[in-house]
Amino acid sequence: MKNERILVAKKGDPSAMKFVSDDVGPPRDTEILIRVRAAGVSFADALVRSGIYPGVKFPVTPGYDVVGEVEDVGAEVRDFRRGDRVAAMTITGGYTRYFCVPAKHAVHVPDGLEPGAAVSLVLNYLTAYQMLKRCTHAAAGDPILVHGAAGGVGTALLQLAKVEKLKAFGTASAGKLQLVERLGGVPIDYAKEDFVGRVRRDTPDGVEAAFDFVAGSHARRSYEALRSTGILVCYGVQGATRNGRIDLVRALLTFLGDPSFKPMALLGTNKGCVGYNAPRWRDARPAMYAEDLATLFGMLGGGQIAPVIGARFPLEKAADAHVLLNRNGATGKMVLDC
Numbered sequence: 471m472k473n474e475r476i477l478v479a480k481k482g483d484p485s486a487m488k489f490v491s492d493d494v495g496p497p498r499d500t501e502i503l504i505r506v507r508a509a510g511v512s513f514a515d516a517l518v519r520s521g522i523y524p525g526v527k528f529p530v531t532p533g534y535d536v537v538g539e540v541e542d543v544g545a546e547v548r549d550f551r552r553g554d555r556v557a558a559m560t561i562t563g564g565y566t567r568y569f570c571v572p573a574k575h576a577v578h579v580p581d582g583l584e585p586g587a588a589v590s591l592v593l594n595y596l597t598a599y600q601m602l603k604r605c606t607h608a609a610a611g612d613p614i615l616v617h618g619a620a621g622g623v624g625t626a627l628l629q630l631a632k633v634e635k636l637k638a639f640g641t642a643s644a645g646k647l648q649l650v651e652r653l654g655g656v657p658i659d660y661a662k663e664d665f666v667g668r669v670r671r672d673t674p675d676g677v678e679a680a681f682d683f684v685a686g687s688h689a690r691r692s693y694e695a696l697r698s699t700g701i702l703v704c705y706g707v708q709g710a711t712r713n714g715r716i717d718l719v720r721a722l723l724t725f726l727g728d729p730s731f732k733p734m735a736l737l738g739t740n741k742g743c744v745g746y747n748a749p750r751w752r753d754a755r756p757a758m759y760a761e762d763l764a765t766l767f768g769m770l771g772g773g774q775i776a777p778v779i780g781a782r783f784p785l786e787k788a789a790d791a792h793v794l795l796n797r798n799g800a801t802g803k804m805v806l807d808c
Contacts, residue, residue: 471495475566476788479529481521484792487532489785494568496542501570502550503542508585509564510535511783511791511804512593512622513708518562519792526562532788533564535592536571537585538808547573555579557592557763559752565788567808574756577763580771590622590777590803591766593748597705598626599762601681601746602634606701610635612678615669615695617688619655620646622803623705625778627681628653633774639677641665649778649801666695676700684708687727693743702743778802 473494478486497503515532517523540554550556556576563569579588608614614631618624619640631638632654640655647657658668669677676697682689683706693702731743752759769775780800783791785808794800 471568473566473568474785475531476533476785477529477531478519481519481528484519484789484796486519487789487792489788494566494570497544497547497570499544499546500573501544502540502547502556502573502576504536504538504556504558504569504571504576505541506536506538506564506566506569506808508537508589509533509566509785509806509808510589510593510622511788511795511806513706513795514561514593515565516792516795531563531565533566533806534561535559535589536564536569536808537579537589537592538569541568544573549573550576550578555581555583557588557767559592559596559748559759561749565785565806565808567785575752577760577767580767583767583770586779586782586805586807587770587777588767589805590626590779591763591770594622594803595626595630595766595775595777596759596763597623597746597748598630598681599766600748600751600758601703601705602627602630602679603762604751604758605703605744605746606679607699608634608636608678611637613637613639613669613673613676615665615677615680615692616640616655617660617665617680617682617684617692618642619650619653619657620801623681623683625649625653625802626775628655629775631655633769637673639665639669639672643798646801653778666691669695673697679703681705685728690727690729693729693741696741698740700741702741703746704743705746779805781805782807 477490512534518532537557558571558576616627620642638655640650641658641660650657680692681703682692685707780802781804
């Protein structure tokens with residue numbers, strides 16, 4: 471079958487992304503062939519393109535998450551049939567018209583959900599939901615701290631916090647503070663305000679959970695913002711990068727600034743820290759992966775959440791999406807219409 475996709479032959483900036491035509495074969499016995507309708511664009515895709523995402527081998531097609539219809543199924547697949555609407559967390563390969571994925575990574579998508587909105591849930595909202603619901607003990611009325619609150623995961627956390635009746639402090643740049651406030655968060659300009667001091671003014675005991683994707687000394691400060699019983703959830707190392715690439719000086723400073731935890735000290739403070747990695751959760755707890763995505767699709771259909779889509783591009787313009795991604799120029803999720 472003829473196919474079109476984005477191919478990166480060797481690591482580089484967005485100009486390394488080429489739009490190519492080739493063939494896609496039939497699915498293997500345990501796979502399904504998806505006709506992709508929408509693919510998400512994420513910071514992880516920029517790391518893939520730059521050759522610094524673990525396990526990446528070139529040539530590679532980026533694309534962490536997709537939504538589409540089943541075009542064909544492998545001989546051993548029983549849970550899907552041709553025409554079913556599905557979503558999948560793919561890690562790579564999503565910037566394409568057609569894509570074979572393991573059936574175990576696919577989840578049914580209810581009819582009536584717009585593909586761009588649905589694909590926004592697969593990585594961003596699932597990450598936010600599992601960090602909030604599976605990694606912390608935050609309950610109605612509790613305060614939380616969300617960094618990058620105008621981004622894909624950040625806007626998801628703000629919306630989910632509102633559903634859970636949590637008070638969410640959200641850091642963002644000055645131009646994105648209105649979005650944070652509109653989504654129900656307490657906006658904090660990270661360039662002008664000390665977020666720990668800002669949080670402590672409103673909640674002297676600190677927050678029940680903090681979600682940090684920067685790492686290094688930034689994560690240490692997030693830990694300082696916690697109350698006793700609070701949890702720091704770390705899910706990225708953006709502090710080690712610049713414009714989508716690892717910066718050696720920044721990486722060293724981030725490593726040296728990372729907080730260290732000793733059991734005796736944790737007993738005294740009664741606070742904790744946990745890391746979150748979406749593909750590892752998917753593989754370690756596949757039933758939970760499917761259950762949580764199904765819950766999110768239900769929330770989308772019921773109007774409880776509404777993904778912020780900051781920009782949409784046709785598949786062949788994926789490089790333009792990465793230029794915007796490197797500039798941190800979009801809010802919410804970026805989507806490729808495939």
